[in-house]
Amino acid sequence: MQQERLPPLPSRLGLACYKCFKEEDTSLSRCTGCHRVAYCSVECQKTDWKMHRPMCKALSAIENNPLAAATLFFSLPNEPTTDLNFLHNQTEAHGSNILNMCQLSLKRKATTAEQNLVAWEPRCMVCTRTDQLIRMEAAKNGAPSEPPARLVPCPQCNLSFCCPAHWPAARALHLRPCEDTPGAAARSHCALNREVRGDVLFAAAMAGAHHASGELLWAPERTERAWRSVARAGASWDEEFSADLRSSVPVPAERPMAPWIRAASDNLTMPMTILYALERLKDDDAWTRKHTLTVHILGAAVKEVQAAMVFEEILHRLPEVKTLKLVFCGPEVPGARVPKIIPMETCPDCAAHGRRRVHEYVADTYHGYVHNQGPKFAPPDLCIAFNPGAAQESAGTWPATRAVLVARKIPSVFTAYGREEADGEAALLRAAGAALLPGMGPGRNPWGSSKVIPAPNKVYGFYAVNGWLAGGFK
Template sequence: MQQERVPPLPARLGLACYKCYKEENVRLSRCSGSLIDWKNHKPMCKALSSIEKEPMAMATLFFSLPSEPTTDLNVLKNMTEAYGSNILNFCHRSLNRKATTAEFNLVGWEPRCMVCTRTNQLIRMEAAKNGTSSAKIQQLIPCPQCNVSFCCSPAHWEAARLLHDRPCEDAPGPDSSGLSQCEMNRQVRTDVNFENTIAESHTPTGTFMWAPDRVLARWSSLEGKTWDGEFGDEMRKSVGVPTTLSMGPWVRGASDNLTMPMTILYGLEKMNEGDDGWTKKHTLTVHILGASTKELTGAMGFEEILHRLPEIKTLKLVLCGPEMPGGRIPQTITMETCPDCTRRGRKRIHEHACDTYHAFVQNKGTKYEKPDLCIAFNSGASQESIQTWPATFKLLVERKVPSLFTAYNREEAEAEAAILRSAGAKLLSPLGPNKNPWGSGKVIPEPNSVYGFYAVNGWLAGGFK
């Protein structure tokens, strides 16, 4: 299944072309009904424009707008979610269908004032309602430092500084400690520029992936270690980055894929605290629940598990999820390994199954063997995939299968932890809900929000056995 590419952040915020994603040396124009991509954009464009002609839609949108700026994050969250939901509901009625991913992005990533959540569309609608001349309309003002956060007036920027310049406590990512929203926004822009200039030359998809090809002499605990400490110097030599340049963007880019094997290793270490027997097994088996395109395209990264566990002879990964290609009959694939692992007779075997995990176990019957770890990356169990997970949770708890779940942000992690506890799981404190030290360092501002960030495996929702 090929996923629809999400445009880079600057394009989503109207700072770069939405078609080619170029930001520098281009003249940007707002939609005028004559876009190159007009055929695809036309339905959503008309739906969004029609809102300004519907009195009921306008009344609904204006009703939730505050008269004064606020820095209460709960209030801001409720306002942005209500606005996005109302906009999409009006658009769905106009389109007579649900919005596509690209169409949703136009709403979810629309710039808005940090302390009153007004968008440029709402500002125009308010001006028209009050009879203000279009020449006097004040559009959203970007922060001059990061150019990613916005306010609708200088007065609102004065209020917003309390949020924008203070440390983001909930932000995921190893490079986020103590950073403000403004500083993190600038880091995000750096990573976007890196991906646009470097990553596109590495892979056809424009996604940067890297993994070390060395095999460590022995297993070493991950406790207290960092992405840069473990990979920075080795990566610098591998890709030839001069010592005058920071490895930050490179390491953060690579961590977006390496977070999967490193989180698996961290989970196994914490599950087996005080017992390193798992590092010396002949075969290590890991079942990845809810697996999809991400695990398939990043399959090469899983060899890092073998490279950090030199005594393991075979790594068996079962990739199980309703979005996996193929049928419900599992397919076994022997993957290529690096020359060093091949020479030592070490193997990496992947088994693919298109099914929910509880159905997969049921179909296996007496042939099912408990793995060393079951893990679900960003399961969405508390949001998008509420219906499919309860039966799997019940099975994992009843069979006492060592299991670990990750999430994009604190809110999802805490909600998922509550669901796991209600299913009878006794969560291990080192495994959530808390920040994942091996979550991706490539953070992304939250959509449909004026504050906050998320990252792939940014949080550990809960681990149990």
């Protein structure tokens, strides 16, 4: 059940080959149709043309559409600005307009890869212009004999862009501490971009070694002797996992573990967030000694299923729990139209001590699952929804589920990628009658992934898997 690797960020930005993703020691040529993607060779371009052609034609058609020009130039600033609210509203409106125009031309919904081309289109940090808008403005003003100036990337991070004349205004914004920095030490937007750049190269090196997508699926095999709070002061990804990961990989002592920790956290965030939520939502620690601990994962999809092995970390941190039962419930759970209950393999230590992990897969909404269970339904110790996007993308599938959770008083927590989504999700939970507990959102998740990604349709800011807690209630 391998996922095809989507073009990584540099490929979406035209900084790496859009087919083979090569970026180091290679000469790239832009597609002459859309000017958005680049290729390292004629062979890569020919191989990718069948997939790229529909979106290429859709993007190219925009430049010859007078109505499109009028729409896209509306409210475009004449001077650079560092007003982030204005910039984000502008980029979100522009991205939405471009995507709608492309989908009208495609006569279908854009694929994830096609949507990514729009969402991460390079934009000037302080005026939001794209190369396409610069070309359209030049044509509008009389088609100069020389090609119009293109956006230039920051020479330090190579992931943020600017009109050549706007760098003085952009520099202060780009180099100031960023509020989306994970952990305690604030870093600049430029520094975080450099970290992202390193993570992309790390994922490219890992692709094929651990997972086709470049993800690092790892969890330590050690078992803790006793439960230790994950909500204690000072607990961190580095403290909890660095030594085990270094001995497992292994990484030479002189090499930093940060890229490995960030990569591992992208999946380990799920069991660690579950443990954190259980600790914060329960009145005492009796749950750490239960014979069977049951967790229902709402809105589960491919990511949760493919990363199933990392959930054994819950057993490893709860040595008195004998059975961990996980129910993966969601319309997108692969291959589970008929519910499946599968005993999973455990590590030798868990097997020797009779500790079991049982997974149930249900391709249904959670309220549908509860209804179908009828009197057999047993409330779990925790329900958790990882990054459901209910506030923005999939609101129609969640109201009935939120109502069931609140009505049955099931301990629950929802996570989000970023602040905006968390705030929206929290509002929906409150509207459903949930009394959100202090410290459980909306706010940062101490066990959100430490691997950040530049926010789509933005010129500033980042998001992370489970980066925020939208709300916890019981």
